[in-house]
Amino acid sequence: MQLVQKEENNFFNQFKDWYEDRHEYAKAWKERTGGKVIGYFCTYVPEEILYAANILPVRILGSHEPQDVTEPHIFAMFCPFCRDCLAQGLKGRFDYLDGIMIAQSCLHIRQAYTSWDLHIPTDYSYYLPHPMHVQSPHAIPYLKDELIQFKKSLEKWIGHPITEKDLKNGSELMNKNRRLMNQVYELRKKPNPPLTGLEAMYMVVSSQMIDKEEHNSELEVLLQKLPSRDIGDPGERLIIIGSEDDDTKFIEMVEDLGATFVTDDHCTGTRYFQEEVNPSEDLMTAIAERYVKRVPCPSKDWPKRTRLDHIMRMSKEYSVQGAILIQQKFCDPHELDTPAIKEKLEDKGISTLFLEFDVTVPIGQFKTRVEAFLEILREEDLF
């Protein structure tokens, strides 16, 4: 949908600016606070522990530009996203990082981390083993022990202990951010959602790179004004499902064609923030529980495919008419779920369009597919 570009309507400009100027932001943050910044590779990284240590976690994402520097390090059969991420490091764009870390998830992104670890000097580097069998009762105690070990390693690095109170603050800060973004998403269920999918994307992705304290303040301001905002008829209500996605150009192209994304199942979207850490005496267990029980990345979603029911529930709550299934090229975990998801959605009468993303997407070719998809959803005047 076309947004009226009135000054008071630009509610999301701050998020967009943060997203676009992420590196400047992080450098300024360091300057201002004197704190450390850790780059992380996957949303299974427990940011509450980093916040508890006064460390700014910044998610490492790509830049969507063709590049020629990763070929020596990552075999071309691995996903373009992990290569794009590594390219950022090799090109020196994250020079300000004090450390890097990953929590174990898919094999692809792991290579961005390990090659970074091998070739780009940083002060601190941590590989957090993380259960893949999250449906096993043994996953929580195992992860809890891993989190304790990680915390110890962090304490050694920063030179002081992380107290229970710090952990509590970290969790509350993260929870508040999650709660506020959930409130914004709640508004997307309305017949006329007051925000576009592109705006939502800027909001969530920026939360992965901005001090949550600041992000929360901005969200609070937003939530004051947003419920009364009117941007008109959303057109077709779409959900976008798949792997990591911060391809704003694609989202913008689809919404320019008159449809609106009303929700998503992305790790740059709902999978990142839906669940909170339950307040508890045993915070480490509570944190472990949160990451074991969150809506999983498909690499961890077995033996049952729990994500299917979740997607169906969301589609109903958000009155979804069509689903765009996207996936980073060569992303095995998503490729292993796509046929099942497609079948389930179509069973419920929700049409799907599948697209494979690369570092850049061919907007011209994709536009034809998306338009044809929207034509399927539109009865209107042609027949």
Added chain:
Amino acid sequence: MMSKAKYPSEKLKSWGKAKILRENYYRDFAEAHDKGGIRWAGGAWSFDAIPAGLGEDVWCLTGEPYGATIAFNKDLALECQEAIETKGYARDLCSYMRNYWGSIILNKYAWPQFSEEFPKPDFMWQDHICCSHAKWYQVASDLEGGIPMYSIDVSVGPYEELTESRINYVVGQMHDGIKWLEKQTGRDYDDELLIKAVHNEFRSCHYWAAICELNKTIPAPLDEKTMYALYVLGTLRKSSQWTADFYEKELYPEVKSRVERGIAAVENEQCRIMTDTQPPWAFLKVFRYMEKYGCVSIGSLYTFSLIGLWEDREDGTWGPRAIPEIEISNRDEALRALAKWNLSKPEWQHFYHPKLKSEMMIRIAREWKLNGALLHFNRGCEGLSLGIAENRLAIQKAGFPVMPFEGNMGDEREFDLTRTMTRIDAFMESLGIKKLVD
């Protein structure tokens, strides 16, 4: 023109036995139900010693060697792959897995002499370290209309950093798995059979490594193409008596005798290389082509340690991991020993960092006295190709020339034989090795 052979050579006698054992395995699986037995399917790395406790009439079908069997049959492989693409599964997924799924939906067994139809397993028993492991059987279960599956996550970090908590996580899943097996089959679990299977597995993994170690000799008694036909038994059922006995009592003595008598696998050996990852199965003639250069592939980290277990010895060399001298008296002890044994598997280490694999590959290059390495950048296997580009850089840095080549272990559409042979020519030229035969 053939110059006079540099070394004596003779056929490996055990090769025929290995072939028979492999055939028996596929026949037994097909016929299991006729004998009132149980059949299960799972990965080659799954803990096959555990279902062994269900009885002596339990047979299995491991997915990777089965996918490779299909790959040998080009027509069937293509048929399987196209059938599964039609179902909407991506072409870049693991090619063993696609071959296996194709076999299910076509309902064709790769051993038609034993069964025309794909023999449906009673349950799936898997392990998980590669993203395609548990999901492989999740989809297989869908395709077969919901066969129950259990999978054990073993991706708990490198062996050198193993903690009690990590072992507990794995062993906890194993205990749950046994309860699950009892529930699925309605049988009582026999710990004695488990303990016996664990001991067999120790022997299989130890002796296979011991056999590979013999290839440090010049001339090498075995070439990798032959080794493929031998290591496969360990991937079929490493905890079986027949695998352990074959490795310990037949193959090891024969290869040892070849060493003592100076028997070469390649009679004009003048260049020693290793490879990496599964080869493109439909094109093993590449190895025969290299023999024209007097080039022998002595194996790879893949053939050595997919099943073989290794350790540092006091003299600093790499040799077979010693069989644990422990008394196992109950289920928990057996499972713990099994977990610790498997978690040391060299082929499981690179999942956390390529440098762990590079170190092992470089020591192979040094201790097996190699001229270079041919790395198969295998589009068919994300798990074993993980970090391979970094391995290449590290091996080169250690002073060994490397020739990478792209291909696919199970999908011949992604391998170009002519281009690969041209590349081998260029590599041999750069090593200064002259062709002995045209």
Added chain:
Amino acid sequence: MTVIGIDLGAKNTKVVILREGEILTTASALSGFDQKASADEAVNNALKSVGIARDEIKHITATGAGMDAITFANDTVTEISANARGIFTVFPSVRTVIDVGAEEGRAIRLNDDGKVVDFGINEKCAAGAGAFTEAMARALEVELEKMGEMSLKSTKAVPMNAQCTIFAESEVVSLIHQKTPKEDIIRAVHDAIADRITSMARRVGIEKEVALSGGVANNIGFVNSMTRNLGYDLLVPRDPVMPEFIPAYGAALLAQDKLNGG
């Protein structure tokens, strides 16, 4: 001592005649369906142009994709070795040579003695080779020869990530429909090939000096994109041979080495 090097490539067959290390002549002909006949004809034409009889030739070394078809050659050598030998003679300072032919791109790293230490070939994709520019020239309705010059007039980098030649063509068509200036599209085409080639070359390890060989090295637009990628100037042979003759020249030099007991 007169020797010949023949490079039977995917598109053209190149011949270099060498006498005591000096180039007597070079010749090029389309590689026809009958490769042996094409090679024969190319050799005969070259010999005729300098008035040398066939039996004066002491040794013929063949290289290139079709080298095995040249049954009258005394021996064959891969393009990798031929290229290395050729370029190192022209530019002894070269440590990396990037060779882009009609259907293949290669990168070769040399040591101080001109010996090959590593090489890479682009795998299974023509997007990093000359055929790509040809296809794009057609989609753009621009003469192939003008592509290089036109791309220099570009003012804007347009990202293009297509790997498949035909899909790149439709990306080009989309760009045309979006009214993107042709100059910018042509630059995007050259950037796309250069990116793929540089990627592959980085795998081999790029060490200075870097030289370009193969027919595509005559395309100034491509050279420009490569220079931009690497951040320094590349050497392009002009004398004694043009870039597309480097492998044939190398093969001739190897033929000479052979006679000298190398």
Added chain:
Amino acid sequence: MANSESKEYWRWTESRWTNPDLDWKNGDIISAGVDVGSVSTQSVVMVDGEIFCYANMRTGSDSPDSANNSMNWALDGTGLPLDKIEYAVGTGYGRVNVPFAKRALTEIACHARGANFMYGPSIRTVLDMGGQDCKAIRCDNRGKVTAFLMNDKCAAGTGRGMEVFADLLQIHINDVGQMSLVDEEPEPVSSTCVVFAKSEAVALLRKGWTKETVLAAYCGAMAHRVVTLLERLGVENDFAITGGIAKNIGVVSRIEEELKITAPEPSIDPQLAGAIGGALFGKALVEKAKKKA
């Protein structure tokens, strides 16, 4: 290369036609569809839903010009002025660049609608084999698209792929299909990349294959790829083929053979399907507007 290029074996013949039995002056609604494809452009003018005239031309590098040229050629000699066309719809790659069109619709919607017109309402599956992509489309009895798939990773199953061979073998594209009908099907060729397939074809010719056998192998390979796409979508009867390749009997007959389905013979040039669909949508849009008024 320059030689074969100038002969342009790969180009389809241009054509135009006027319906001798129709007088536009008696018509109620005059609508048009213009399909600006990557290789060719078609304009179709319809009078009350019947084809009045059409032109099929190659696409130049400027799409508004291509659209104008083909429409002018279609109208040439008919006496129908452009401004009498009440509603024109643009489709194809250049759909937004048709200067006189009121609306742009995708070629997927238009081909399905066009196939419904050309082959009747029982058509449920349409295969549109265009210049640079290939689409498998499922539609209902009105020709409305219900699902579709496009070739994603590789262009081997497209018209461009076939043109490369026409060029290489120096056989006019119109004749490729007929020539490929050999007595015995050759072994399948392996290469999927159009560029590498080309050098593979050269190698086959060098091995002594005839041009006919090489063409048979490639028509077979193309048919096979397309069938894979169709099977992924699921083929429901009746089945029709539109687009340039529908004129290639070598590919069509092999698709039919693999699917064990016969596609109806086209009575109208199947390359026009998109433009016809566009013109029919134009007519529907006029009718709806009138009803509203």
